[in-house]
Amino acid sequence: MIRSITRPKSEEEIDRLLDGNGRIFIIGCGTCVTLTHTGGEPEVAAMKERLSAKGKVITGTTVVPVACDNLTGEMLKEFKAPLDQAEALLIMTCAYGVQTIASQLKKFVVPALDTLFIGKETGFGEFNEVCRQCGTCIIGETGGICPVTTCHKGLVNGPCGGTNNGKCEIDPNKDCAWTLIYNRLKELGRLDLMRQYQKPRNHLGEPSPGKFYIKSN
Amino acid sequence: MSDTARSKLQRILSEGHLAVTSECGPPRGSDPEAIKEKAEMIKDYVDAVNVTDNQTSVTRLCSMAACIHLKLMGVEPVLQMVTRDRNRIAIQSDILGAASFDIPNMLCLSGDHQSFGDCPQGQNVHDIDSMQLVQTVRMMRDEGKFLGGAEIKRPPNMFVGAAANPFADPFEIRVPRLAKKVAAGTEFIQTQCIYNLDKFEEWMKGVCDRGLHEKVHILAGVTPFKSAGMAKFMKKRVPGMDVPDEVVKRMSDTPKEKQPEEGINICVESIERLKSVEGVHGFHIMAIEWEGKVPEIVERAGLYPRPKID
Numbered sequence: 001m002i003r004s005i006t007r008p009k010s011e012e013e014i015d016r017l018l019d020g021n022g023r024i025f026i027i028g029c030g031t032c033v034t035l036t037h038t039g040g041e042p043e044v045a046a047m048k049e050r051l052s053a054k055g056k057v058i059t060g061t062t063v064v065p066v067a068c069d070n071l072t073g074e075m076l077k078e079f080k081a082p083l084d085q086a087e088a089l090l091i092m093t094c095a096y097g098v099q100t101i102a103s104q105l106k107k108f109v110v111p112a113l114d115t116l117f118i119g120k121e122t123g124f125g126e127f128n129e130v131c132r133q134c135g136t137c138i139i140g141e142t143g144g145i146c147p148v149t150t151c152h153k154g155l156v157n158g159p160c161g162g163t164n165n166g167k168c169e170i171d172p173n174k175d176c177a178w179t180l181i182y183n184r185l186k187e188l189g190r191l192d193l194m195r196q197y198q199k200p201r202n203h204l205g206e207p208s209p210g211k212f213y214i215k216s217n
Numbered sequence: 218m219s220d221t222a223r224s225k226l227q228r229i230l231s232e233g234h235l236a237v238t239s240e241c242g243p244p245r246g247s248d249p250e251a252i253k254e255k256a257e258m259i260k261d262y263v264d265a266v267n268v269t270d271n272q273t274s275v276t277r278l279c280s281m282a283a284c285i286h287l288k289l290m291g292v293e294p295v296l297q298m299v300t301r302d303r304n305r306i307a308i309q310s311d312i313l314g315a316a317s318f319d320i321p322n323m324l325c326l327s328g329d330h331q332s333f334g335d336c337p338q339g340q341n342v343h344d345i346d347s348m349q350l351v352q353t354v355r356m357m358r359d360e361g362k363f364l365g366g367a368e369i370k371r372p373p374n375m376f377v378g379a380a381a382n383p384f385a386d387p388f389e390i391r392v393p394r395l396a397k398k399v400a401a402g403t404e405f406i407q408t409q410c411i412y413n414l415d416k417f418e419e420w421m422k423g424v425c426d427r428g429l430h431e432k433v434h435i436l437a438g439v440t441p442f443k444s445a446g447m448a449k450f451m452k453k454r455v456p457g458m459d460v461p462d463e464v465v466k467r468m469s470d471t472p473k474e475k476q477p478e479e480g481i482n483i484c485v486e487s488i489e490r491l492k493s494v495e496g497v498h499g500f501h502i503m504a505i506e507w508e509g510k511v512p513e514i515v516e517r518a519g520l521y522p523r524p525k526i527d
Contacts, residue, residue, distance in 0.1 A: 153346070165386060197348070
């Protein structure tokens with residue numbers, strides 16, 4: 001399962017963004033941010049407590065099931081009165097949720113989280129970015145491991161000189177992409193692919209911002 | 218190897234001399250005297266001088282401007298270019314800019330990660346990588362074409378180099394990686410600083426077994442230690458650097474005031490031993506902020522005087 005991975009903004013930043021807004025409605029989400037403990041029920045309750053102690057009036061709180069869903073606006077209709085009373089919505093979801101709610105409710109929104117990446121849960125409590133949706137997938141030649149994402153420099157023609165006992169020189173918690181690829185290809189008996197020269201990447205695969213229509217025949 | 222470049226470094230290597238290069242790090246300011254003074258110290262003892270490109274991701278005077286200063290004072294520069302800071306438009310544009318001043322050598326690198334430098338929050342580019350940069354310069358030079366396919370009026374004419382680190386893991390990938398760089402069009406290699414000579418010789422054997430030493434000129438990289446502290450730092454803190462315990466011990470066992478001299482001794486002894494390694498065609502002496510010692514190293518290693526090439 002892939003998840004939108006988020007990290008709380010600092011209290012200072014949230015307080016700055018909320019400055020001048022005395023009445024706040026807080027929204028969490030029951031999906032990714034609940035799993036990552038950044039915007040589920042307990043975090044929303046703790047935020048309410050912290051802001052109340054600072055003198056803010058919390059007009060209401062809720063945790064919607066899936067904030068990025070188009071039905072979120074409908075879900076929030078039952079909170080019309082406390083939402084109307086609020087000067088700002090403090091939204092403890094990823095930026096997909098914040099933008100969905102902002103477009104549906106037309107209220108002043110403040111994100112409580114920074115959205116880091118779309119991550120795969122690779123172990124209990126561990127999430128890894130394994131794809132950055134570049135639009136020109138080369139993992140058919142790298143043993144199913146993406147160097148564009150996994151290498152800090154996005155190198156597609158082999159490792160730099162900073163491999164550090166199989167880890168990346170800039171972060172000992174992160175594996176060197178090319179060591180992973182080398183080991184995988186070795187297991188598969190396909191080290192010949194290491195010789196494959198990758199041409200300069202096509203960054204026009206899908207120019208940012210991405211947009212996609214399902215074509216009907 | 219193409220014989221068309223006007224590079225003195227290329228001619229010295231193709232005539233079979235042991236080449237000697239060194240490097241100058243540009244200043245963190247706009248005073249050109251800083252780079253000229255360094256070059257003045259070493260110019261008669263080396264064939265060409267590398268100018269680093271914002272090394273360790275610390276912002277400095279740009280490599281190209283510094284290369285032009287060297288060129289104007291009669292010193293042959295090696296333009297180092299990293300792919301960290303420029304996209305393919307800027308890279309090709311800078312290559313043309315350098316070629317307009319007839320800068321005859323270029324070293325193609327990916328560059329240290331920006332998190333090591335003075336702008337750790339900055340964005341890296343890596344639109345192309347060092348391997349693709351080698352191919353780009355070769356295509357511009359040999360085919361006279363831009364990456365987009367259009368014709369270049371007065372193509373650049375550069376001797377094209379790349380770096381190699383024989384010591385980074387996995388070790389068994391390092392010879393094939395060189396082969397890939399050679400296949401991409403690399404004509405000379407300057408290696409990572411060599412302290413573990415046994416390991417380097419093992420790598421060079423792999424290089425020669427594949428016949429790569431006949432396709433590329435390998436300049437062995439050496440850096441003298443100024444102190445035991447520097448040796449320990451390089452061993453522990455610089456990824457991809459292989460400093461054997463006995464080398465650190467030799468520096469540590471030397472009284473502090475004698476350590477700089479011992480560092481030079483180790484460097485000279487390394488060069489002496491590396492001279493006899495098959496496939497080593499020269500030396501790249503990186504005396505980091507210690508350029509004044511390059512003449513002594515070159516002289517003591519029996520590499521002086523430098524060959525005269527017209």
